[in-house]
Amino acid sequence: MFSLGRSPTITCSPFTVFSHEVRPLSTFGPQAAQELGGADWLVSRRVTSAEHFATTEAPSDEQEVWRYTPIEELTLDDFAPTSDTSGNALAVFDSITPRAGLVEVRNGWVTRHECDEAVAAQGVFVGRVVDHPDAEELLGSVVGQSPDTDYFTSLNDAFVGDAVVIDVPAGVVVENPIVVGSRAKGDNIAAFNRLIVRVGENAEVSVVEHTSSGAGNMLVVPVTELDVGAAARLNYLSIQSLGSDAWQIGNLAARIGADGTATIGAAGLGGSYARLRLDCQMAGQRSSSKIMALYYGEADQTLDYRTFQDHVAANTTSELLFKGALADEARSIYSGLILVRPDARGTNAEQTNKIIKLSDKAWAESVPNLEIENNDVRCSHASTVSPIDEEQMFYLESRGVPTKTAERLIIAGFFNDVVSRLPINAADDLIGDAVTAKQDRHQNRAVESADEA
Amino acid sequence: MSDLVIEGLCATVGGTDILKGVDLHIRSGEVHALMGPNGSGKSTLSHALLGRPGYEVTGGSVTLDGEDILALTTAERASAGLFLAMQRPTEVPGVLLRDVLAASSALDGDDHDDAVLVELERIGLDPAFLDRPINADLSGGEKKRNETVQLAMLRPKFAILDEIDSGLDVDGLRLVSQRIEEATNNDDMGVLAITHFTRLLAELKADKVHIFSAGKVVETAGPELADELEAEGYARWVTETEAPVKESNTGLYDDPFAI
Known part of the structure; x- marks a missing residue:
């Protein structure tokens, strides 16, 4: 030691x-x-x-929070932090316009940040934590700090590069989204991104965090902290588009003050094993959250979501809707907990996870949980795992829609109610195109395996 | 001139024999009404013709202008010129009418908005239906009008109408039957109309009426046969006690014409 x-x-x-x-x-x-x-x-x-x-003891798949995961295949010492920040311009910045600002992050280090002049003039900060006057207070303000954080968040605490801060002062409304593009590149590297968004009282902002990577083996451990003040409004969208050999073990934590609202969207597209722990705490009275995700696993991807809707204060609301498609031999794990604490009377909480399996070899585990410590609440949870609907297929095919196209339409339609409710719609095409590309690859694989058989 | 020829068609569903040798010959422009008691296999016939999974053809043939329809996939059958207006059209969440028509291999091109808007208006549906998920949250009557819009757009050689009249109100029934009658006159579309009621045939003029019982056609005559049925019921043609076949598409909404 x-x-x-x-x-x-x-x-x-x-x-x-x-x-x-x-x-x-x-x-x-x-x-x-x-x-x-x-x-x-x-x-x-x-x-x-x-x-x-x-x-700290390394996690084991015998622990409930790591159950069903390949965590024991991870050898941390196969990876190392890197200071390499080379690379070409990130395409995501061209896709999401107009913007109020951007931050470019490479292997966890900020390489560029910009903020619209008019927005900056209102006191909005977009940049590195070390350049912010409240730096020490901001880092860990929502997730806490080692040793009180989970294993990988502690690791992020120890190896965080340039934490990114987006800080919107009280009363300021930022119209256009601020885009954080994080890219990891290299072989056997580890990247420790950190994003902190603080939304002051009665302020409003939209943030897109796009995470991508090159093709190498890598470990990406992002931590995102969303601090939503009283009566503040935050729209946050995460797009995880890592390479097929990347591991992600992420932690996204939000805390919402009285009368505040957070709309949190997540698109899970890439990664070999991509995990996201998503905690949302309704800390102030009448605070509310909408949390939604769409994810598509292909090939041998494993997508892992652990959600926690934590109702601390009275008359709070949270709505969670996750939808996943699993092709080929992909796996997904969804485990969600709604906790209603003793003071949280009048809580209204929903949790839904729906999965379509596009292949017999795909595998899904979906575990919803409720823990209620107050009687005056309305909570519901639902979970379904089913193959693609044969009647829907037949209906479309009977209109002359070829089988592959019909499957693609049904999957796009299945995701549509998540996509249409995403907090920021500027990335809809980016997400839609990625889903279509995954669906095309799945169908090509299905043809190949049928040919082999 | 096209011919849809069904000969000796036998089919099973879930291992049970439902169709037991169906013979029908429909030519372009003709309207054939297919009437029969509940559970006689009429819907099974419509699904078997389009190749619905789970409906296994065990004998006989179906040809469209000599082409073996049974060898084709469902979408290929639609491209070849068959259309099925379903008794209970399936909801497809998030898939718009526009998407379906754009993706259909039975239609050239992918922008049909102007033509669809015309058809929607003719059938009494709001233009917004173009951008609504197909059949989602629609009333029974709206679904049938929507089916008719698709029929009008896809312009099949032969349309199989599985109780297109159920769920429609009086105005809807008139608009739907007029639109289909027009397609038989102007586009020479042939029709196999499965129905329980002669009201459909007030506007959609049947050339022939077939009585279907226990999985096959047991009587064929002119339109007067429909009136006779309405007056007297099926007793004359149902000689043996039929074990009611569970049709997969019945009873989800009230039929305003149900006796």
Whole structure:
């Protein structure tokens, strides 16, 4: 076990002393965290987190939160943080216009940020956490801080690159979305993105976070913190479009103040194993959230969602709608919990996860849970896993729609009520085209495997 | 001039013999009414003709101008010129009427908006139906009008109408039957109209009326036969006790003409 043996706030000394420790130096040890450099407080925070992390037991699929996952196949030391920020311009910025601002992130490091002048003039901040006056307060303001965070969030605490901050002061309404494009590139690299969105009292903003990667083996551990103030409105859309060999273990946490609303959308498209833990806390009275996701697993992808609708205050509302399609040998795990705490009388909560299996070899597990500690509530949950509807297929085919096209239309139609309700519609085509491309690949694979048989 | 020829057609559903040797010959422009008691297999015939999964043809043949229809996929049958107006049209969430017509291989091109708007108006449906998910949240009558719009757009050589009259109000029935009658006159469309009621045939003039019982045609005559049936029922033609066949598409909404 590592021990600093002195105050962790003193960060200027080199860490070579630790090479004498008995435990072999892990890729993700305190020294590596130290080497990331930057502001003193940040280096210190990373190192403390890395020390804690080094003492934390790795997750096992025997734990409920990791059940059904390939987590035991993960060898952390196969990956290493990187400072490589090279690459071409990100296409996502061309797709989503007009914008109020953008942030380009490469392997966890900010390479470019812009904010519309008129928006910046109203006090909106779009940039790196270290450049924000409330930096230390902002980082971890929603997810907390190691050692009180989960295993991979602790790892993000220890190896976070440039945390991105979007901060909208009280009363300011930002019309157009702010786009954060994060790209990971390299082989055996690890990227630790962090996005913090703070929406002041009665303010409003829309944020698109697009995560993509190159083709290599990599581990992406993004953490997103959404802090929605009293009577504030946040629209947030995450598009996960990683390469087919990338692992994502993500944590998205939102906290909503009194009378605030958050509309949170997620599109799960890429990744080999892509997990998202999504916590939404209705912290203030009459706060409300709408949470929706569409996901499409193909080939041997595993998509894993763990959602938590946490009703703390009275008269709060949360509506969750997830829809997934699974082709080929893809797998999905959905586990959702609605928690109504003792003070949360008048809670209204819904949770729905629906899956269409496009292949006999696809596999889905869907586990809805309710935990209610107050009697004056309305909660419902629903979960379905079914093959594509034969009657719908026959109806369309009887109109002359060829089988493949009919299947594509039905899948697009199935996703439509999620897509049409997404908090930001500027990326609808981007998402729709990605789903169509996945569907085309699935159908080609189906033809190939039929030919082989 | 086209011919739809059904000879000795036998089919099973879930292992049960339903169709037991159906013979029908329909020519372009002709309207054939197919009437028969509940459970006699009329809907099974309509589904077997379009190749619905689970409806297994075990004997006989169906040809359209000599082409073996049974060898084709459902979509290919539609492209070849067959159309089925379903008794209970299926809701397809999120798929718009516009999408369906754009994707149909039975229609050239993918922008049919102007023509659809004309057909919607003629059948008494709001233009907004173009952009509504197909059959979702529609009344029984609206679904039947919507089926008729698709029939008018796809211009099949032969249309099989499975109780197109059920669910329609009086005005809807008139508009639908007039539109189909027009297609038989102007486009030479042939029709096989499965119905329980002569009201459909007030505007859609039947050339022949067939009585269907226990999985086959047992009597064929002119339009006067329909009137006779309406007055006297099927007792004359149902000699043996028929085990009622569960038709998959019955009873989801009230039939305003039900006796």
